[in-house]
Amino acid sequence: MRKKLIFLFVASLTFFSCSKQGNPKLVVYIVSDQLTPSLLNKFDPLFTGGFRWLKDNGINYTNTFHNHGKTNTGPGYFTLSTGVYPGKGGIISNDWYVRDMKRSINVVEDTSATNFSGKGIGRSFKNISSSTLADWLKDTHPSSKVVSISGKDRGSILMGGRNPDLALWYDKDGGFTSSTYYLPALPVWVSDFNKNLNVLSYTDSTWSRLKEPGIYSKYARPDDFKGEKIVSKKKGAKPILPLNFGEMSPSSLLSGFYEYPQGDRALVNLAIKSISQLKLGKDNYPDILFLGLSATDGVGHHFGPNSVEQLDNYLRSDKNLMLLIDYIRDEIGLDDIVFILTGDHGVMALPEYLQSKKISSGRISSSQRKKVYSEILNQINQIIGIDKVVQYGNAFYFNKDLSKEEREVATKIIKKAVRYIEGVSEALSLEDILNLSPNKLNNRLKNMIHPHKGPDVYVLLKENWLWKRSYGSSHGSHYDYDSHVPLIISKNNIIKDYINSTVHTVDIPLTIANILDLNYSKNVDGIPLNVQFQSK
Structure with missing residues (x-):
């Protein structure tokens, strides 16, 4: 009997609910645009970096779905930030027609704000009525810091909420920007980061394969597949790796940089710089870093999810995420950090690829x-x-x-x-x-x-049909391939686990709120998950 009591006591030390362990110093909430569970599982043997660490130290919710029909970036990020369904929150797409204005509007449009890039209509959270995870944190802990960084303006803005300390997004002109809604001017260190980034210098760079050819033959479909986009402007070019960025027009490189793995690497470097500049995780108040990676979406739109390019992008994302995790380990330590990895939507395979598998598919x-x-x-x-x-x-x-x-x-x-x-x-x-x-x-x-x-x-x-008419793939439907996304909640030195019951993405922000012991809006649609970590 005494041995049994000792065993139970030891077990109680190693098995705990994260909501009872005090606030983490930092939550790193990673949303990788168009990330899919099917590819994370397929490429699993190849991961040695960030994906490997997150999986080996995480709880993997294998049946996580967006429970709304318009599976685009705006609705996806909104759900992941608020725990509210997009219809209820009025975020019905990335943009929509407004009857009274007789024109369309962007989901994060703000005509009263000015972008520091000096281009386009201003961007901000001003016209969003729902509260977010970031807002709940600030309401509970006014001294907490929120940083939101994404390749897309709507990704950064929808996650950052009403009053982030920093919200940055790629300006499609070679740098990262914000707007006067958030700050009086772009921080000097961000301007310096943009100068050092020097996107046009990538005309001397080539995107080559990270691994030997046999890896791509085993894990991806043949390169130069019908339906892929030809990015290079060189005569006779094919949609294959290596891709010489110098073969793109300067305007295409500037506007589309965030759609490639090199753009995600810049995002991770910017996230690391923001941790240092704002001293995230360095005091007694919990902070949140939102990181919206965009390359998986860009590569998927251009080449499709089963392409050589997408496999290589996942491998590079694995390396990039490990850079971030290693930096946090060295500067803050990992024991008081919680990581969340998920996606804003899924993707359909190339119609041409599905047709090669005798699956009815097509383009409108x-x-x-x-x-x-x-x-x-x-x-x-x-x-x-x-x-x-x-x-x-x-x-x-x-x-x-x-x-x-x-x-x-x-x-x-x-x-x-x-x-x-x-179709x-x-x-x-x-x-x-x-x-x-x-x-x-x-x-x-x-x-x-x-x-x-x-x-x-x-x-x-119809299922397995695309509006996208000439090349690449897309998303936006209510079918499973567009709705199924990963969800991995990770903490250092815990035993990995798999939860196979169905959960929805509206549950994620409420779950994080519970981890941080935050009060949150009652006008939500999600249900917080009972996250329990078991120490190794």
Whole structure:
């Protein structure tokens, strides 16, 4: 009996709920754009760096899904930051049409702010009504620091919340920027970082394979696959590695730098610099570093998820993340750090690749789509009146003053016509979606609906079809390949574990709030996970 009691006592020392261990000094919340569990698992034997460390010291939630239908970056980051479904929060896409303004707006648009880059409409969190994990931290611990860095403005802004100490994103012109919403001027050290980065100097650089050819033959499909984008402007160029950045136009290199592994390396270096400059994790108040990596999305859009380029990007991301972890180990120590790794959405394989596997797939014909949409609007204009319905993207917005009968007529016209677009499943009205019977896919559609901001009719794709018409892959659907993302919660020196039950991304910010013992908004959709670490 005495031996049994001793055993139980020892076990109690090694098995604990993270919410009862006091606040970590630093939470590193990593969102890798378009990161997928399938590729993390497929490439697992090749990882020796950051992915390896996070997996070997983490709890891996293998069935984590975004539970909303519009699986784009804006809705994804919003969910990961607020624990609120995008429809409920009014973040229905990366951009959408506003009836009263008669134009589209960007999810983080702020006409009252000025970007320090001097380009484009200002960007900020100003027009977002939901509170975020960063806000909950600041409300509980005003002295805590929040740093949010991403290749994309919406990634940095949606994670950083209302009052981050620093929010930075790539300006698509060779540097990282912020706006006057956050600071009176760009910090000098960030300007110096941009000068040293010198993106145009990469014209002398080549993106080559990290590993020997046999690795790519084993873990990726053949290079130069139909459907990949040719990035090089050199005559006769093919979509293969090595890629000489000097063969890209200077404007393409500047605007697209963040879409390549070298851009993610710059992001990690900037994150390391921010830890040093803001002294994150150095006092008694918990801090959060949000890091939004963008290269996996860029590479996936250009070359597809099963490409040689994407395999090489994952290998480089593995190295980059280890640089960050090693720096934190050396400067702060790892025992009081919690890491979270997840993604803002998944991705579909190249249609051409799926077709090679005898899977029905394809790309929507842009000419057919344009023709059908034009016919729809012409019919509506003739029957109801001109400019009563606006087509934006693959959805239709009705004027607010349309009668019930006019709405029914317009909806009927749209539903009938889109059936002639090969690859389209159907068109559904807002009411159709709200009245769908509950199931996994239908619930995702419902969670993207906002009764006032959203379109009146949505055009939905068949499974394994893309709107992207000529090259590469994309996302945005309610199907599993776009919704399934990784979730690994890691802490130094714990026994790795696998949780196979289904969880949703709205649960993640609430889970982190519990780890940090924060009060959070009650107007949320997620449920905090009961995270328990077991020491090695």
